[in-house]
Amino acid sequence: MDGFVSFMEAKFIPIASKIGAQRHLVAIRDAFMVTMPLMILGALAVMINNLPIPVFQDFMTSIFKGESWKGFGGSVWNGTFAILSVAIAFLVAYNLANHYGKDGVSAGTVSLASFFALGGATGMSSNGLFIALIVSLVSTELFVRLIGNEKLVIKMPDGVPPAVAKSFAALLPAMIIVSIFGLIAAIFAGFGVEDIITSFYDAVQAPFMGLASTYPAALLIAFITPFLWFFGLHGANMIDPFMQTINAPAIEANALAMSAGKAAPYIVNKPFIDVFVNLGGTGATLGLVIAIFLVGKKHESFSVVNKLSAGPGVFNINEPMLFGLPIVLNPIMFIPFILTPMVLVTTAYFSTKLGLVPAAISMPPWVTPPVLGGILATSSFRGGILAAVNLLISIIIYMPFVKISVIQELKREQRA
Template sequence: MDNVGRGNWVSEKLLPPIMKVVNTKAMNALKDGMVYSLPFIIIGSIFLILSNIPYKPVAQALTDSGWSAIFTQAYTTSFGIMAVWAVVGIAYVYVRNEGFEALPAGLTSLAIFLGLQSLQVASPLSAAMGKAGSGVGSLSGTQVAEHIDKLPHALQTFLTSPVTGAINITWLGGQGMIAAILIGIFVGWGYSAMLRAGWKITLPEQVPANVANQFTAMIPAGVLITVAMFIYAFFSFIVKEDLLQTIYTLIQTPLQGLSDSFGGALIIAFLVPFFWFFGVHGGLIMGAITTGLLVPNTFDNAALYHAGKLSLANGAHIVTNEFYNNFINLTGSGITIGLVIFTLVAARSVQLKSLGKIEAVPGLFNINEPFLFGLPLVLNPFLAIPFFLTPVLVAASTYLVIYFGIVPPLNGVAAPWTTPPIISGFLIGGWKMAVWQAVVLVMSAAIYWPFAKKYDKMLLTQEQEAEAAENA
């Protein structure tokens, strides 16, 4: 099968079913709804850095003055509750796209998200007791347990029982993300379906719209919250744990493990340029598919970094959302900075030199549409190999340098995807990661250079022939 045949097979047979899934209402709600959490993740990352200054004297001064705790508070209530922003945003976007008043749907989604989890947290003494316990003050975990054992049984039970009537912040962060996605989509679908079916209270026209809208929301919100109540009851009485815990155990943990694997990193790195090659926005497609898994990985790393325990031995992830943004898509899909360098340094054809000047600045901010469509890289067999190969090799090598401890795991700080390379590396992993990003830029240049040279030579020949024909 020649290149044209392969391209037709992909565009006619492979892409349509994929795009059908990507363009579903649920996927659009997921993709656009998750965006609402992005400002809080980035803002929270700033406070995460401030509460964990790597310079020890400054860190100690912030701790002693109490400012470290203040920064932690800001981090916890922004980055730390990312699932809240997601569950509201996804339901909101779903219903908005259906043409209805959307904010009540988002708030209904939040109510259900909270209502499906047990409103209790474990007693702090439970984590402090035993050989592996954290202890209390100068007392070890074993000593705490020994002292508790001397108390009357009723008092022991009271002190070690869960604290009720409290929202467990664990489920508001990364560990609740998959549950938030599923609940947001379910609420958006159910809420819209009931409004389309006419399940609403209609008030006279004289009633102000802001009041009427709330009565419109009452029936679908009431139905959905009631259904959620029965689901909570089933899990509470029969399963003996809440739904969020079940989703985390059966769905999120295995999927996070899959996304965090070496093979998972390579598949993601390959599919981004693969979709782009055929003119489909690979970044958006893979971002929609992987965000729900990679963002929780980022959250887990941020929590470990904040606790001073960031290491693979403590459960840190290698493949996070920042791995995706700042390595797989560094300088744009296909990691095309190497091609930019060639066009600025060695290109002889007018086409490559002109496009290189246009792409130079956007490329520093990880934007490479001038190359994707202007060069073009889309459906260009001459540059297909480096376009596919560079992200895969970068993903593989970055995974391995973290796995073998050459550079530390990513710290969970969410640098905006437009942050220039090396700067983003420093923010997400310190100076070692910044150095590694510089190595990645060199890798990109080395991979693209021979292919770009041949392509440039071909373009130069075509330009010279066209000029000769003009002058003839």
């Protein structure tokens, strides 16, 4: 194990750190962080509209003399999921331009205009998400290079307000970039592709989401995040750009399918991972907290760290445990920290696949305590039961490793 850790520190960590700090991935991650409240609100609104409780539905229908009460959820959806791609087109460009030290607002505006020039009006919701990401990255790279070209800068006389001067500095680059995307749309139309976004969704995005919702993909997600965390890298942040590209479309598709009385098409999405796998945080460390309370009290430092970690762990914040116990670079805890999420994703995936538990259709805040999160994400108490079962499994897996750790620490202290 020591040789493996040394090898990873020497070869893997530097590469992973560079990937985690890569400006394009950081820009995508930060953009989705901003839109997270919108996705949570939109998912909750759809969930309320379609809550599978007949008593609730009948009560609301009787009060409003029909289904007009669902207009609230529909309006909230229009202001959240229905404009998600528009928000991402602006925010990714804004963040990326800021990383380059350029005007983020101008870059975001150009990206937004380019998105609509390419046909964004037909893909404002999550079905245009991939195109929005591509357009925002490409348009910003072009903007950063063109804005620095002195031949394209319209210089204003002294005394002109800075805001006006800045807008004229971006005028020619903006015109060039938007025209390029307009030309691309015209070329595609010439070949018979009138709706680029819908065609791209059918050809690429939908198959990719289906592939990402498979069991092997879920298993890989369950493995890679704790694996990165073991070496002190924020695994969740590093894979977040990938997760978000499948997350919003999957949640929206599941919610719309449920409202139409159909089966949810996508099992794997962010709430699925949050409420069934990351119980207490990456590695399902709430199970470790409980395991230490049960069998790790003999060691004082374990007990102290555990008490400090228990409160945050209930709300899925596990940094005190990761760095306090620690789990990071702890060879004994490496096995359960990696194994537990993979076991939990297996039970959750096949429970959903077999219809024992509904698919996740809404996105509770990630700080929602386990079990409650399972109920909210699936709009069913069966989701809470599955989360409780997975929590019990995580405790069982962690317990023998806690015992081993305590024994090893006591022997080390005796030798010292």
